[in-house]
Amino acid sequence: MVSKRKRKFPVSIGDSLLSPERLRLIPPEEVVRAFNFGSGQTVLDLGCGPGAFLEALSRAVGEEGKVVAADIQEPFINMARRLASEKRLANVEFIVSRERHIPLEDESVDAALMVNTLHELEGNYTLQELMRVMKKGGTLGGIEWQKVKSPIGPPLSERYSEEESESVLRDNGFEIQRIFALGLYHYAVHAVKPEGRRRRR
Numbered sequence: 001m002v003s004k005r006k007r008k009f010p011v012s013i014g015d016s017l018l019s020p021e022r023l024r025l026i027p028p029e030e031v032v033r034a035f036n037f038g039s040g041q042t043v044l045d046l047g048c049g050p051g052a053f054l055e056a057l058s059r060a061v062g063e064e065g066k067v068v069a070a071d072i073q074e075p076f077i078n079m080a081r082r083l084a085s086e087k088r089l090a091n092v093e094f095i096v097s098r099e100r101h102i103p104l105e106d107e108s109v110d111a112a113l114m115v116n117t118l119h120e121l122e123g124n125y126t127l128q129e130l131m132r133v134m135k136k137g138g139t140l141g142g143i144e145w146q147k148v149k150s151p152i153g154p155p156l157s158e159r160y161s162e163e164e165s166e167s168v169l170r171d172n173g174f175e176i177q178r179i180f181a182l183g184l185y186h187y188a189v190h191a192v193k194p195e196g197r198r199r200r201r
Contacts, residue, residue: 015050015079025152026115026143026183028056034180034188035141040064041110046097046130047071047117051080057113058089068109070097100125104133111139116186118142118168119160127172134193140174142189143182150185165189 031053037043039062045053048069057067067089069080074096084092095103099122112130121127130140145153147161160168162179166189169176174191182188 023052026186028053030182031113031115031141031143031188032056032060034182035111035113035139035190037061037111037113037139037141038065042066042068042108044068044070044102044104044109044112044130044133046102046112046114046126047120048080049076049115051083053113053115054080054084054089054092055087058084058087058091061091063091065091067092068095068104069093070095070102072097072099097126099123100129102126102129102133106132107135109133109138110135111141113141113143115143116145118144118165119154119158124172127169127174131173131193136193136195138193140169140189140191140193142169142191143186144189146185146187148185153185162187162189 037057037060041061042065043057043061045057045067048054048071051069054067054069061067069077069092071077077094077096081094097103112134142165144165145159147156147159149156166176166179169189169191173194175194177190177192179187179189
């Protein structure tokens with residue numbers, strides 16, 4: 001089970017996540033291609049922060065698709081909303097989420113993206129909620145810091161190794177498709193909700 005009492009990324013330095021230097025670490029367009037997010041999909045950006053990936057996701061899903069930006073820190077949602085307004089992203093919606101509840105209908109999203117979010121989760125509640133709102137066969141794209149020393153990023157003690165991420169996702173019902181390097185200091189996990197997955201009661 002995911003351990004409890006995790007530190008969240010500080011809203012006070014949230015603007016740093018939108019800097020060109022930070023975006024070069026995990027290029028948004030590369031993320032979209034890696035997980036094959038595409039036209040007409042509804043994609044949940046869970047733990048969206050100030051919205052660093054919204055523009056790339058918005059372009060990928062197109063006018064027929066939708067991006068749902070969710071974060072448990074409402075100031076981040078406000079920042080993301082302002083960015084979307086400035087970029088004129090008409091196909092993005094915003095919700096304030098909770099660790100134990102994502103305010104979406106069952107099986108309402110085709111895919112989900114979590115960037116540097118998995119290691120911040122408290123308990124399995126969010127992953128079980130994610131399983132609930134995703135459609136069967138839906139893609140989960142997870143990106144996490146490599147558990148090695150790097151000039152930026154959280155302490156090593158807070159990071160998940162590739163094996164730890166895989167274990168947490170499998171324990172919550174996801175099937176792992178592949179794990180691969182992405183950017184300078186990160187790795188990506190491509191997981192799916194099984195076709196035969198039933199909602200846990």
